[in-house]
Amino acid sequence: MSHSYTYERRYRGRLRAALLDWAGTTVDYGCLAPAAVFVDVFAQRGVEITTDEARIPMGAHKRDHIQQISQLPAVARRWREVHGSECGTADVDQMFASFVPQQLGNLADFAELIPGTIETVATMRARGMKIGSTTGYTGEMMELLRAEAKRRGYEPESTVCSTDVPSGRPAPWMCFQNAQNLGVFPMEACVKIGDTLSDVAEGLNAGMWTIGLAKSGNEMGLSEEAVAALPTDELARRLARAYERMYQVGAHFVVDSIADVIPLLDVIEARLAAGERP
Ligand SMILES: [Mg+2]
Numbered sequence: 001m002s003h004s005y006t007y008e009r010r011y012r013g014r015l016r017a018a019l020l021d022w023a024g025t026t027v028d029y030g031c032l033a034p035a036a037v038f039v040d041v042f043a044q045r046g047v048e049i050t051t052d053e054a055r056i057p058m059g060a061h062k063r064d065h066i067q068q069i070s071q072l073p074a075v076a077r078r079w080r081e082v083h084g085s086e087c088g089t090a091d092v093d094q095m096f097a098s099f100v101p102q103q104l105g106n107l108a109d110f111a112e113l114i115p116g117t118i119e120t121v122a123t124m125r126a127r128g129m130k131i132g133s134t135t136g137y138t139g140e141m142m143e144l145l146r147a148e149a150k151r152r153g154y155e156p157e158s159t160v161c162s163t164d165v166p167s168g169r170p171a172p173w174m175c176f177q178n179a180q181n182l183g184v185f186p187m188e189a190c191v192k193i194g195d196t197l198s199d200v201a202e203g204l205n206a207g208m209w210t211i212g213l214a215k216s217g218n219e220m221g222l223s224e225e226a227v228a229a230l231p232t233d234e235l236a237r238r239l240a241r242a243y244e245r246m247y248q249v250g251a252h253f254v255v256d257s258i259a260d261v262i263p264l265l266d267v268i269e270a271r272l273a274a275g276e277r278p
Contacts, residue, residue: 010275015265017130017184019175019208020156021059021194022137023110024217025258026117027149030226031058031195031218033110034136037102038069041095046082049075051221058218059136059198061168062103063096103141111148114216115224116259118153123262132158132178134194134202139163158182170201175208188278191268193261195219200251209253209268209278212246214239216257219246252278 024031038054053075057068069075070087079087121131133156135142142161149155158181162168165177175192179185192203192210195217203210214220219242220227227235239256246254253264 011186011188012273012275014269015129015191016189017132017182018124019132019134019178019190019192021199022135024195025213026154027113028110029114029216029224030222033106037099040102041099047079055218055221059169059196061136061162062099066095067092107141107144108148111145113152113154114258116257120258120261130182130184131156132182134160134174136162136168169198170205172202172206175206197249200246200249204250207278210251211261211264212251212254213257214242214246214254
């Protein structure tokens with residue numbers, strides 16, 4: 001008789017950690033620092049790309065990101081027109097080699113905290129949550145950016161870079177490494193928060209609750225001032241598109257920015273208490 005039934009184990013406790021992205025999530029409103037550098041390294045090879053094209057793979061390891069831009073059909077066509085051949089591994093390596101110093105050169109200029117970061121992190125800690133972070137930046141870039149953020153009052157307990165793991169987003173490895181660093185499990189007790197589609201994919205692949213940020217990061221791709229200057233209908237149209245894109249890739253929740261996530265923690269904990277999984 002008893003073999004007719006199966007029993008399932010569910011986590012019904014509270015949230016134990018938040019894993020936050022960096023650019024466009026906690027620092028660098030609009031995720032502006034990397035976008036310009038991608039455009040630059042392609043221009044150095046005689047191939048024009050738009051900022052929108054540069055933003056499509058955002059969140060990935062920066063070398064993967066360069067390769068993914070080169071594989072966009074329109075970019076691949078322009079590359080062939082200029083070079084007479086495909087953009088190969090050596091080309092990607094060469095562009096990544098020039099990307100690194102250029103990115104290191106402008107990171108500090110885009111290190112201001114996104115409004116709400118300090119307050120949100122403080123509230124999460126007061127609720128007993130630990131703060132980890134993941135990023136497409138390399139270890140060298142993060143050393144610089146972490147110091148800049150710390151000076152401004154933001155310091156997560158754990159930071160894992162795309163260069164610390166076998167592969168960056170959308171693979172879940174940076175999340176698992178954070179969980180290990182923080183001593184936190186199960187993964188359904190953790191929430192991933194980020195501004196790109198690959199952030200959402202990373203969180204879902206790790207089995208976490210996932211919150212997309214539509215307004216402060218790569219999906220809008222504009223500084224806080226530029227967002228404020230948008231005509232109301234244009235802002236509404238662009239925001240609606242960003243919300244839709246993030247829901248389409250499976251985000252559990254989408255809000256404007258990190259300043260809006262605290263009410264969602266109660267929602268997630270109520271769902272956990274009811275026996276739900278991400
Ligand atoms: Mg980001």
